[in-house]
Amino acid sequence: xxxxxxxxxxxxxxxxxxxxxxxxxxxxxxxxxxxxxxxxxxxxxxxxxxxxxxxxxxxxxxxxxxxxxxxxxxxxxxxxxxxxxxxxxxxxxxxxxxxxxxxxxxxxxxxxxxxxxxxxxxxxxxxxxxxxxxxxxxxxxxxxxxxxxxxxxxxxxxxxxxxxxxxxxxxxxxxxxxxxxxxxxxxxxxxxxxxxxxxxxxxxxxxxxxxxxxxxxxxxxx
Amino acid sequence: xxxxxxxxxxxxxxxxxxxxxxxxxxxxxxxxxxxxxxxxxxxxxxxxxxxxxxxxxxxxxxxxxxxxxxxxxxxxxxxxxxxxxxxxxxxxxxxxxxxxxxxxxxxxxxxxxxxxxxxxxxxxxxxxxxxxxxxxxxxxxxxxxxxxxxxxxxxxxxxxxxxxxxxxxxxxxxxxxxxxxxxxxxxxxxxxxxxxxxxxxxxxxxxxxxxxxxxxxxxx
Numbered sequence: 259x260x261x262x263x264x265x266x267x268x269x270x271x272x273x274x275x276x277x278x279x280x281x282x283x284x285x286x287x288x289x290x291x292x293x294x295x296x297x298x299x300x301x302x303x304x305x306x307x308x309x310x311x312x313x314x315x316x317x318x319x320x321x322x323x324x325x326x327x328x329x330x331x332x333x334x335x336x337x338x339x340x341x342x343x344x345x346x347x348x349x350x351x352x353x354x355x356x357x358x359x360x361x362x363x364x365x366x367x368x369x370x371x372x373x374x375x376x377x378x379x380x381x382x383x384x385x386x387x388x389x390x391x392x393x394x395x396x397x398x399x400x401x402x403x404x405x406x407x408x409x410x411x412x413x414x415x416x417x418x419x420x421x422x423x424x425x426x427x428x429x430x431x432x433x434x435x436x437x438x439x440x441x442x443x444x445x446x447x448x449x450x451x452x453x454x455x456x457x458x459x460x461x462x463x464x465x466x467x468x469x470x471x472x473x474x475x476x477x478x479x480x
Numbered sequence: 481x482x483x484x485x486x487x488x489x490x491x492x493x494x495x496x497x498x499x500x501x502x503x504x505x506x507x508x509x510x511x512x513x514x515x516x517x518x519x520x521x522x523x524x525x526x527x528x529x530x531x532x533x534x535x536x537x538x539x540x541x542x543x544x545x546x547x548x549x550x551x552x553x554x555x556x557x558x559x560x561x562x563x564x565x566x567x568x569x570x571x572x573x574x575x576x577x578x579x580x581x582x583x584x585x586x587x588x589x590x591x592x593x594x595x596x597x598x599x600x601x602x603x604x605x606x607x608x609x610x611x612x613x614x615x616x617x618x619x620x621x622x623x624x625x626x627x628x629x630x631x632x633x634x635x636x637x638x639x640x641x642x643x644x645x646x647x648x649x650x651x652x653x654x655x656x657x658x659x660x661x662x663x664x665x666x667x668x669x670x671x672x673x674x675x676x677x678x679x680x681x682x683x684x685x686x687x688x689x690x691x692x693x694x695x696x697x698x699x700x
Binding site for chain 2: 260319320322323324325326327328329331332335336337338339340413417418420421423424431444445448449451452455456459460
């Protein structure tokens with residue numbers, strides 16, 4: 259009969275906490291930058307410029323139809339042959355941004371397309387500039403509409419970020435790999451880490467729903 | 481033989497052939513996940529409280545933790561419960577459980593999307609749970625389910641790449657091995673990515689078409 263031994267895991271718990279903190283930093287940074295990428299790409303996709311649209315389409319389709327692990331191998335091992343050498347942590351961030359950008363673009367495009375034409379026309383009639391129309395009339399309600407999809411995409415991003423341990427970035431999963439090679443308590447280490455990921459995803463979805471209630475209090479009218 | 485060999489047609493072909501293991505792993509996990517997913521979905525919409533709670537917990541845990549950790553836990557857990565460490569079996573079991581949770585949640589949504597009048601009418605006709613599900617609810621729910629299920633299959637195929645990390649030689653792992661021998665990561669991982677794209681993209685397009693056709697057919 260196997261005897262579970264969680265002692266060495268809790269002895270190294272500070273390592274795991276540091277890893278968890280990097281996972282959170284990495285995910286939040288990737289979402290922030292990825293969101294900007296998404297908004298730019300979504301604006302490009304809904305613009306009338308055909309070559310730009312095709313380019314963005316290729317980006318989205320390639321990213322959404324290949325595994326994240328292969329993307330991160332390509333960025334970390336493949337790009338140095340083009341002269342672009344990244345540290346594991348920055349390769350991880352780049353890969354997560356590129357990945358989130360593709361999914362985010364589709365989400366935000368759906369939000370933009372949910373805005374009725376009359377709204378934009380009303381904005382033009384009020385003499386708003388193109389940028390003002392994009393910002394206040396299109397983006398603000400569009401972001402509200404897609405808020406639930408964006409937040410679940412963020413949680414998915416955070417869980418996916420565990421894969422960056424494969425290039426030995428310093429995230430939670432990698433901290434776990436280190437701890438299990440020191441203690442040989444593999445199962446116990448991964449149980450604890452899995453619970454930590456679960457706590458983080460439940461925590462973030464709670465935070466997001468609190469934000470939703472606070473930020474989107476004004477009534478939704480059509 | 482030289483230590484580093486060039487990336488030629490043979491190396492390319494070895495990677496292409498490794499895709500059969502990716503396909504096999506995806507197919508088994510999808511089939512197993514289909515059975516498990518149906519069970520989870522039915523528990524999730526059950527009339528009694530406990531099955532519903534168990535199914536919800538199962539879905540929460542699998543959707544709230546990384547697939548990589550699920551793979552590790554099954555991989556190391558099997559050793560603890562007396563099985564030999566076997567990446568192939570561990571990957572199959574972990575991906576099947578993962579697929580069960582996700583398909584269960586997708587199909588729950590589809591079952592609940594069937595208008596409640598259908599269920600009420602079936603009950604009024606005297607149909608019990610089994611017959612109601614079998615003849616009234618599931619046939620209608622399955623039509624709604626086709627597009628998102630194909631969409632999930634794409635996610636599952638991509639997910640099988642993580643089996644490489646526990647040492648199962650499928651497409652990604654074969655790419656790593658060839659990369660270690662040829663040291664041309666740019667070519668190797670482009671090839672690997674291209675093969676995944678060839679597998680996944682047609683399914684993505686299919687899912688999108690079906691979704692569009694379905695939303696047109698049901699538009700009022």
